[in-house]
Amino acid sequence: MCDFADDCGDGSDEGKNCNSQYKTCSPQEFTCQNFKCIRKQYRCDGEDDCGDHSDEVDCKKENNTCPEGKFTCNNGQCIDSQLVCNKVPDCSDESDEPLHCNVDECAKVEIHRCGHKCVDTLTGYYCDCNHGYKLLEDGKACADIDECIETPGVCSQHCSNTPGGFYCKCDERYYERQNDEHTCKRKDATEPWLIFSNKYYVRNMSVDGRQYNLIHQDLMNVVAIDFDMKEEEMYFCDVTAKTIFKSKFGAIVDDVKIEKVPVIKHDSHGLEGIAIDWVGRKLYWLDRHSKNLDVSELDGTKRKTLKSGVVDPRAIVVHPGIGYLYFTSWHLQAYIAKMGMDGSNFTRILTWEDDIAWPNALTIDYFTDRIYWADAHLDYIAFADLEGRHRHVVLSGNKVPHVFALSIFDDMLYWTDWNMKAIIRANKFTGQNFTVIRNTTHRPYDVHISHPLRQVPYNNPCGQTNGGCTHLCLLAPPLESTYLNVEGYIEEGAPSYKCACPNQFYLARDMKTCIANCTSGQHRCGGADEKCIPWFWKCDGEPDCKDKSDEPESCPARHCRAGTFQCGNGNCTPSTTICDGTDDCGDNSDEQNCDLPCPVSDFKCRSSGRCILDSWKCDGDADCKDGSDEDPEICHKRSCDPDTEFSCKNGRCIPKLWMCDFDNDCGDDSDEPAYMCRQRNCTTGWSRCPGQSNYRCIPKWLFCDGKDDCRDNSDELPENCPKCNAETDFKCNNNRCIPKQWMCDFADDCGDGSDESDAQCKG
Incomplete structure (x- = not known):
């Protein structure tokens, strides 16, 4: 039993009954239908290595062609062409002597019924198509080949399909079409520069790697960068400093450091990707800790949360030409999403069901309107149109073992790779001309090409008057429901705009004016940075308002570090401990004023009075010490997302992938019905835990990662690794x-x- 052999004859001694005893195949192995593991090179080698023939299924066999002057028999045998139709069967399958020998079927249309061409042969005929057409499955009709989709690299930029052919076009404002009628060559002579970061520094480099300069050093953990060509400024996230900085372009000369200015430095504990809207003049960023996608002015003022509940976000890019942004999540239900730059029309265009596991990198080719991404787990770089259609893999395997970031310019892709500790480039369509530009001592993080054509000048619908908005004017998708033509390119319709308000402000009836809605537990900043901040940020030694109204001269003398809470007894405690239900000060002064109301965007914990993000409520994690944010009485009112969430009997919503994971995530065990879970198949790319009676499914890449993902450690046992x-x-x-x-x-x-x-x- 469970020896991969069907000894019973009906399979009952093998298969699902043996799940707990079969080991999980490694990435270098092929998993047979009977769960046996064989080397990948044994697949489609003509031998039944699995024992159930599953390694020889769906194998494309190359057509056997015989040398010129020879005839190919149906069984692949080659004989002399002169022996065909000689009334003697020379092929062992007698295919050289059919009943219709010496008959020209092509002479009569009613016989061959070919759509385009009929080609007569010694023993019959076959249909063929004109150039630019392909034969359909019936072997007779012909259909036009859409070269623009089936051969993506046929044009450098835009491709128009025509009957039997295609036509390449270049953006004539900036490029000229070359004599080969396929390639687009840039008109300007401005040299592109490559900017990249790692934990400790930011550098720029010529695209051939010969010139190599230092921009910033003595940094702590710079994971993401972007730039604004108009003001010649660079923005970068330092995760350890929990700050988004900006600085001028340029290299360090004579040890004179370029000044970096904090832009975002509060409530940014898990910074990930950033993106600059160079048209609407906005800053977008992702935060892993708050699970938010936020936007602000380029100076960090008027901050607004556009989308909450973004779990494990990674990369973000914007397309001001159409009013949309794109971002990735590498959560268990990984995806690449598209959303209006005003927060509207959120759509997952690619998901884990499309082989998305760890989408680390993201970039847009603005001249072909394609989105490129890299998966750091499945090891590939691919692209699709802006709706996620017509997907094409550029590179895969050991050439892209762990891509972290991507950029694109002209016909070349540029990326950083952690495993190779290198910056690399290759053709954006084929992956050819693969070149390591530079090896680095530390793992390289983000990478961007700095050139005016990476930020082409689209029209700004907000205009010179900020769209009439008192605060934020955000680019938005076109008012027309359709803005892409059938080829996936922008045809008509320009992005619109929408007035928006910072957090704790609301939009008046005129849809342009923002009105403050600060609570008594907040201080209202004035001037250009009008916003509401928590009461304990006032007099904390750190100006949080641009007008410094939170740090007046009347503040008591401080000896605690700026940004921390100074207790009544003189002790110091982090601001995160305020209203957490614990007397961290020793005089309980950190637990006073906790009855003040929370902002409208927050949830107030029942016992401590602590304010937490409303998006953390009913998310399956108890963020309040008393668990009041996960109270069934509150959570049952929330409707679950039918596409991504499971509805517990107690009303809680949990991710669908948490169902049957061997954990009581609902709190009432309704997500762990044993009778259903034992019969449930794992999602594509996932495997059942090897432990006996363990029905939990985990992604294959979690096996042997040093963590007990199966809850019984069976995924970490040596025999399963x-x-x-x-x-x-x-x-x-x-x-x-x-x-x-x-x-x-x-x-x-x-x-x-x-x-x-x-x-x-x-x-």
Whole structure:
């Protein structure tokens, strides 16, 4: 039993009954239908290695063609052409002597019924099509080939399909079509520069890697950058500093540092991607901690949350030409989403069902209207149109082992790779001309090409009067319901705009004026940075308002570090401990004023009075110490998203993938019905845990990662883990395999610290 052989004859001794005993196949192996693991190179080799023939199913066999002057029999045998139709069967299958020998079927249309051409052969005929057409499945009719979709790299930029052919077009404002009628060449002579970051510095570099300059150093963890060509300013996120900075372009000269100015420095504990709207003059960013997508003016004022509940966000890009932005989430239900730059029309254009697992990188080709992304788990770079259609893989496998960020310019892609510790480029359609531009000491993070054509001048619908809006004027999708033609390119319709208000403000009936809605538990900033801030930010030694009205001269003398709470007894405590239900000060002064009302966008914890983001309410995690944000009495009123969430019996909403995961996420066990879970199949790309009686499904890439994802540690047992490659991999103490170049790089890649141990890194 469970030996991969059907000994019973009906399969009852194998298959699902043995799930707990079969080991999970490694990425280097093929999983047979009987759950046996074989080497990938054994698939489609003509031999039944699985024992159930599943390794020989759906194998495309190359057509056997015989040399010139020879006839190909139906069974692949080759005989001399002169032996065909000689009334003697020379092919072992007698296919050289059909009943219709020496008959010209092409002479009569009623016989061949070919749409375009009929080609007579010695033993019959076949239909063929004119150039630019393909034969349909009936073997007779012909259909036009859409080269623009089926051969994406046929044109550098825009492609128009025509009957039997196609026509390439270039954006004539900036490019000229070359004599080959396919390639677009830039008219300007401005050299593009590549800007990239790592934890400690930001550098710029010529695209051939020959010129290499330092812009900023002594940074802590710069994961994302973007730039504004109009003002020649660069914006970057420092995760450790919890701040978005901006600075002028340029390299450090004579050790004179370029000043960096904080733009966003509050409530930004998990900064990820950033994007500059160079037309509407706005800053967009993602935050992993708050799970928010926010927008503000370029100076950080008038901050507004556009979308909440974005779990594990990563990359974000904007397209001001159509009023949309795109961003990624690498949560268990990973996706690439599209949303209006005003927060409208949120749509997942690609999901985990489209082989999206860890979408790290994102960029837009504004001249072809295609979106490019890279998956750091499935190891590929691909593109699609702006609706997620007509997907095409550019590169996959060991050339892209862990892409972190992408950029594009002309016909080349540029990206950073953690495994290779390098900055690389290749053709944006084919992946050809693969070149390592520069190797780096530390893992490179974000990368951008700096050139005016990466920020082409679209019309700004907000105009010179800010659209009449008193606060934010945000670009929005076109008012027309359709703005892309059938080829996926912008045809008609320009982006519109919408007036919006900062957090804690609301829009008046005129849809242009914002009115403050600060509570008694907040201080209202004045001037250009009109906003509401928590009461405990006042007199904390750090100006949070641009007009500094939160730090008047009447504030008591301070000795605590700026940004912390100074207790009544003189002790200091982080502001995050205020109203958490615990006397952190020792005199309970951090638990006073907790009965003040929370902002309208927040939820107030029942016992402590702490204010938390409203998006954290009923999300399956108890953020209030008393669990009041997950109270069934509150949560049952919320309607679950039928596409992505499971509705618990107690009213709580949890991600669908949490159902049957061996955890009581609902709190009433309604997500763990054993009779259903044992019969439930795992999602594509996921595997059932090897442990006996464990029905939990986890992504295949969580196996052997040093963490107990199965809850019984069966995904970390040596017998269920692939063997490391002795030449390229280091085996961690927890059985995880990591690239050798990750050793001794001051990052705990193993998860147990064994790749950074003194035994490995000293001597």
